[in-house]
Amino acid sequence: MRDPIRRFLHRGLEVSGLIGPLHRRQERRHAELSSEPHEDGLPMPPAALIGAVAGTGSQRWYSQRGKHDAAWFTSMATSHGVTLAGARVWDLGCGCGRIARWIAPDILTSGGDFIGTDINKELVRWCEANLPGRYIRNSLQPPAKIPDGDRDVAYAYSVFTHLREPALRAWLAEIARVLRPGGLALLTFHDEAYAAAWGPEAVRLSLQSQPLVIFNDALEGSNYLSTWMHRSAFVTFAEEQFTIREIVPGRRDEPVQAMAVLEKRSGRAPR
Numbered sequence: 246m247r248d249p250i251r252r253f254l255h256r257g258l259e260v261s262g263l264i265g266p267l268h269r270r271q272e273r274r275h276a277e278l279s280s281e282p283h284e285d286g287l288p289m290p291p292a293a294l295i296g297a298v299a300g301t302g303s304q305r306w307y308s309q310r311g312k313h314d315a316a317w318f319t320s321m322a323t324s325h326g327v328t329l330a331g332a333r334v335w336d337l338g339c340g341c342g343r344i345a346r347w348i349a350p351d352i353l354t355s356g357g358d359f360i361g362t363d364i365n366k367e368l369v370r371w372c373e374a375n376l377p378g379r380y381i382r383n384s385l386q387p388p389a390k391i392p393d394g395d396r397d398v399a400y401a402y403s404v405f406t407h408l409r410e411p412a413l414r415a416w417l418a419e420i421a422r423v424l425r426p427g428g429l430a431l432l433t434f435h436d437e438a439y440a441a442a443w444g445p446e447a448v449r450l451s452l453q454s455q456p457l458v459i460f461n462d463a464l465e466g467s468n469y470l471s472t473w474m475h476r477s478a479f480v481t482f483a484e485e486q487f488t489i490r491e492i493v494p495g496r497r498d499e500p501v502q503a504m505a506v507l508e509k510r511s512g513r514a515p516r
């Protein structure tokens with residue numbers, strides 16, 4: 246179907262509210278596509294939960310990509326002088342623990358602490374029952390139920406990719422509240438490089454004249470709505486509370502989002 250017609254039809258579904266049940270049905274269909282074996286020792290989430298966070302029912306993809314992304318966060322933190330093992334870590338938008346399942350065990354066995362939070366109560370409930378760590382529900386807008394300055398590290402994979410600007414800014418401020426001074430935030434987002442390779446054409450065109458674009462503007466916090474922005478826009482939002490340590494552009498050769506490494510401003514260096 247041609248793009249303008251599709252946009253027109255989508256808008257009708259968004260305005261009428263029918264998009265909610267249709268989107269959930271599509272998630273369930275994806276989730277039913279496959280049930281392959283997984284490689285780690287922890288229980289796998291039901292396919293419907295994998296589908297809700299990953300848009301695919303492939304357990305193999307879920308497992309291998311989760312391991313890969315966990316190693317990415319770990320090595321990015323290490324390259325900025327922070328060891329995750331033994332640290333107090335928060336996974337914002339943990340989903341059904343795709344990354345947490347690989348990261349939490351090491352943190353906990355080294356004397357650290359791990360919290361995952363998500364807006365989706367089914368995902369939180371599954372993590373709490375099946376994975377190491379503590380899992381807590383939060384609302385679309387802050388706060389998270391975590392005390393001030395309680396965490397050394399916060400990370401979020403593909404969460405800022407599903408928030409409108411007010412929630413996005415509010416969660417940056419909330420992460421700053423929850424991190425100790427000098428703490429590290431590792432946050433992925435859809436930047437212009439990722440959009441150029443993997444984004445819908447309408448997004449690529451809009452990004453030529455706008456710093457931030459919302460695609461499918463309904464169901465905030467779900468994978469239906471997607472947020473795309475220039476790296477410079479993300480920097481502008483983040484530097485209100487953080488020192489920007491590094492922004493890694495999104496990749497064009499494989500669908501890997503941009504990552505921002507941010508340090509909560511303070512006089513002290515991170516541990």
Ligand SMILES: C[S@@+](CC[C@H](N)C(=O)[O-])C[C@H]1O[C@@H](n2cnc3c(N)ncnc32)[C@H](O)[C@@H]1O
Nearest residue numbers: 298338339340343363364365385402403404466
């Ligand atoms: C694309 S999924 C990624 C899940 C997980 N981070 C991963 O990499 O598998 C986005 C997740 O963010 C969650 N989410 C969206 N908005 C949120 C918010 N304001 N607070 C917490 N979680 C949120 C969704 O429920 C969903 O689980």
